[in-house]
Amino acid sequence: MELRKPLRLLAGQAPRRHPLRARVLSVVLPCVIIIAAPQAARAQCTTDPVNGGILQNGGTCAANNPVSTGFNIAVSALNGANVTTNGTVTANGGGTGIQATTNATVTANANVTAASTGLIANTGGTIIINAITLANSGGGGAAMIATTGTIIANSTTVNWNGGAAVGVGGVVQATAGGLIQFTPGSSINLSGGFGKLMTADGATSQIIANGLSVNMGASGGMTAATAQNGGSIQLASGSSITFAGGGGNTGLSATGTNSSITATDLSLSVGNGGGDVGVNAASGGQVTLTRGSVTVPGIGGGEIGLRATGANSLITANDVVVSVTGGGGNAGVNATTGGTVTTSGGSVSVVNGAGGLLQNGGNVTMTGTDVTASGNGGFGFLFNGSGNTLQYSNATIVASAASFSVQGGAANISLSNAVAVTNNNTLLETVSGASTTFNAQASTLRGVITTAAGGISTVTLAQNTVWTMTGNSNATNLTNNSSEIIFTPPTTDPTQLSSYKTLIANNYGGAGGSITLNTFLGNDTSPSDRLVINGGAATGSTTLRVLNTTGPGDQTVANGILLVQTVNNATTAPGAFSLAGEVRGGAYDYFLFRGGINGNAPQDWFLR
Template structure:
């Protein structure tokens, strides 16, 4: 025996003392019956079996060791042992044991305590833990614990013991050696501890047989095979009042040998990072009757066959896993694997991923999984005889990467998102029963003709009810007319049934020029419960009947394609651009006002200038009635508004000896057209056509006031079109050229009245670049327009002002007749059978009535304004416009 203190008044103080014992049961330092030993520095060494380095027993017995080196080599040679209300306190120093069963620290008895801080611990024998709170209490602060033997744990709370760990590192390398362990009703709490296990079946942290383990922060790393980062298992019936031999621990894949009792083990991890890399090593495992809670934690599994969360049969009760704000992933195994047991799992605000499978339920297992506000990734596999009940809530997303089957699936305000097909392989999700409550299923479909491949939901013998939106993503199909059942997206097998309102489309489904709609029942009645996509119109429904052939003949009519609203929207773009361009070209008097300084009607001032400029604002609103059949006929209906600013400069004015004149100038214009296009079914879209124009003009005025006006104009267009139904906008641009030739001959009447017959020809050509929207290539054919006008301007001139400065005022009206000879733009949509053209014809005849007024403000400035109304003779197309401008001479 080394140092010994017995009795209340017995105190031993030793500094830098060396203690060495060699016999069995020869303790290095012993305090009993209230004795006290204080050690500072020095060393304690024992070599005999059950020769403990420090031993404190009975009330008020205390050993305090500061910076002491303790070494034991015998079997069961504990480094420090406290029993029966004994207390040991260690600060600094080290403990090394090499014997079998030689724990570095151990308490036995509920009143025994050990407090250790900043101690380096190393055990090398089998079944030798770094710290074992067996039916006692321990506080461990910032320890560095290493165990080398099999079944040797870093820190262990056993048989109702209590261990509190703060900081420190716990490293085990032996087989079946755990980093942290709470078993047999004991409690272990670890805060910011670092755990690493490298041996086979080495568990990072485990609660067993009613043990309670709480982790706050810290990291756990396991690299051995058949290991786990976290493990909760085993029921507890009752504890013996006196310590017993420690119960054999349960390993990850031990066969089920059920224990009895009402108390399951619990393991709670808050803010913990777990990594496992060994083959068959799981991130977390919970077995029968026990529970696991993960909060704000991360579990990463990289070994083959390792599940992020694993549950297998042990005790008869169901296991519980509650996961909150955590991330669980397996690179080569399931997200959750349940085998031969029942697991009730809840995932809240978390991410769970497996590769390839999210869920695996096997061997007559049952998984009840509720996921809320979470992201799930992988396929779901449920083998015969097993049951999987999956509930998705509160905006959960399941990224389904492979064919999946579940027993019962509930989708409440969540998304089941099928991953894009790989190698042309589409996926099927099979469920016995499916319930949707505002949920969404994202399918990939090759949008083509009947029987095209698609992801599918399959109802296998049960029912599909509720309200689910199908979000269909085109997987490369160019669009084609379906003439039969269409494309199957929801199937039923083994008597499965679907409610009539169970499914609807989440948004437009388009490919090529076609709109695909969702239909319950096959067209041939071979599967009345299934759901199909079709690109044809049901002519029995309004407003479809308006564009279907009427009346139907005795023979069956061919299917009518369901052209999407964008066919109308884009087809109207070139037409609106032509109308805008013609409005800029305009007529001489509307463009630049009255040329009061022109021969025959000159300014009364002798010093009239010969150079001038002009500018105007343009506004127009109109409606094109289109064909009653829209793009199924000659074009859609659209309303439009034009706004523009135009300004020009006369650069050359030349007066000839006979009184005639020539004016040459340039102008620019900024503006655009905004149109609202209506498809045959009333759906409207919007196009914004911006124009940037540069033009030149030459006007010849005869001596008697007649004129010949020519204009050449180039315009660059930028176009944005959107159908206002959740699809991306189409954008394109193009260039246009236009020219106008106009002539008028005024005939002066009495009292200042005049009549001026006019003729005009306007030609335009526009070439828009091809573009692509979400469903098709869109090609705009080069379009041209040839419009002519005949009319007569009827007006009166007044001289106003005094004799010194006379000013002119002119008011007039002009009826005109227009005719468009060409103006038949074509817009083409790609499809799997080629391009399909759509027109928005402008040809036809219309009348226009203009009214204008021009007045000199002084000899150098003229203001002018004009309004007009035009209407076609067929249909209900009309337009109003208003223009105001000024002309300046200098």
């Protein structure tokens, strides 16, 4: 049986004559007729009778030729209109390049230049720009404004002259729930000006950038990315922000409750001036960084890497490398007035400043983050004002000044599995009028601890912490819990008392800890390192390990060699101290006694 294909006829088409026959072929039923509606070409856009631009009210149109106006808006779409521009768009004389409003959409496939504002999307309007250059012919103004609208920049270059100042809202503004999105390959190049570059202002306002490159010219007082009043900015997949110069600049800033910035693999460089800040969180704003780097290479002073100021303000940095240089007074991280900086992994390095600066209730938590502070004022951590808290674990602190310096107010310092052995010979210093609580667990420490008159320090060593004491030290309260205090050997004449060290504590508590003392083993006048209890009490149990510093050994005929001394009516509990092992000098063995002979110095401890 022969199968015959159905004949397809287009609408309006007459039957074809068979080439071998003179008659018209008849249609064999049943047949299938497919009617293809002809594709309508996009209509030309409506011309604005006032300025000669495009004013499209509804409908769909395409502008294939360049559009240029002397003022007002070059391309305006409203009420659901769908406009495509394939030619360049130019707005001179203070005009706006493209505006989409009331659910209209404009797609720009050619460059846009504006004297004032580049793009405005509001009231549900959408603007899509594809692989174009957006530029301004004047100075200042905004490149993009999305107010309850959306702007999508696909592989777009924004070249903007900031002039003397950019607008209050910034060069790129998402406000009142607006959205601005940059896809990979996009860049923003700003020359000059001061103010804000990118701003997300208001709840649900967003700027999202993937692989965005931002280059800031020689400008001062500029902030590259600002989230405020509940707005959010997301910088993903290797975006970069670079400042060429100026001073008082800020890279990222989240200000206000529910304002947030997140960045992944961001390369941020802010500097070559003074008073620059890499990342700022204020008044409850939050910034989260994952990997990447924050560099503040200033030539002035007061440079800061990460700064959180105000209650509930938070910066979280995971595996981020922070580097700060400058003339002086710099800080790697700065937490103040209730702000919090939390880091995990990565590193913080500072030249001419502190690794961490905590002020007036600042909070810093670091886990696995090595800190290096060098040059003038190279404190590991510097504290000023009341209520400062530092938690530091699983990392190393290297400082050119003190590892920890409390210069006023109160500080609570907690270390866990930390190393702080490189400094200017000062581990912890507390100035007059300041108060320090210092707790170290499973840590390795080196240097002196000093507490000025009028200052208070409470030091607790726990879980096998080792403190190597390199010079005379004093603490208000000292607890040695299963840890070790090691006096370094004398470096000068071991026969002189001045060659040895003294550790003074108002109160000392031992809980299975040990103290290693250096002693010239000889007669009663032999010098030794000493623990001095000043006006308080020594309690608990501590083992004393005595190392001979070339003493030949000799007979003691009086109290013996003083190891633990009490002053100002201090007391020591019986059994508070014991020897770790045999103590021998030459042919003489020494033993530990509480009190002198004939009942004198009853609270002191001697070798004899």
